Amino acid sequence: GAGVSQSPSNKVTEKGKDVELRCDPISGHTALYWYRQSLGQGLEFLIYFQGNSAPDKSGLPSDRFSAERTGGSVSTLTIQRTQQEDSAVYLCASSLGGQGGTANYGYTFGSGTRLTVV
């Protein structure tokens, strides 16, 4: 597509429920990233996918968080048993990938999903 698409744009969920956030990256971008921004905080890295390689999950805050990327394209971030501290804006970004692609051309971000856990 022309840009990175995320859905839903807003999600309000009850504590303890599971949620799924979707990201559709730019066609041809092999690298896909998930970040989140909690209130008053900077962008926190969550997970990184590069092509068919095993994802870097080092930023996932707990085992309630998981993500997958199907067919090297669409990615889904799943949060199980949501807690109030999960409330944040979840941003997806894609890039050309590889060290040079990302470093020299940067990320293209989606518009984010604002998750509110009540």
Next chain:
Amino acid sequence: ILNVEQSPQSLHVQEGDSTNFTCSFPSSNFYALHWYRWETAKSPEALFVMTLNGDEKKKGRISATLNTKEGYSYLYIKGSQPEDSATYLCAFFRSNDYKLSFGAGTTVTVRA
């Protein structure tokens, strides 16, 4: 410096005034420094990608400089306009890494 730090956290500017703010980053393993502008209800948008020490980039009234040896970058806004109101994020890319590490941002509010 171990992480990316931005200062100030926020600032208010009168329309027409110029301003600048700082991004500090680790000086070792430098590969690239990025600036993004994040307007409310929109996606962060790349402003500059800087890779060379002493580099200066300009886009309209906004410009940036880079000092990789001392680990800092300045972003300047000349003649601020209300549409410049946004959070400006800088991000550091290490030579042994594959992802950007972001600062917490500087939120600029331009008052008409």
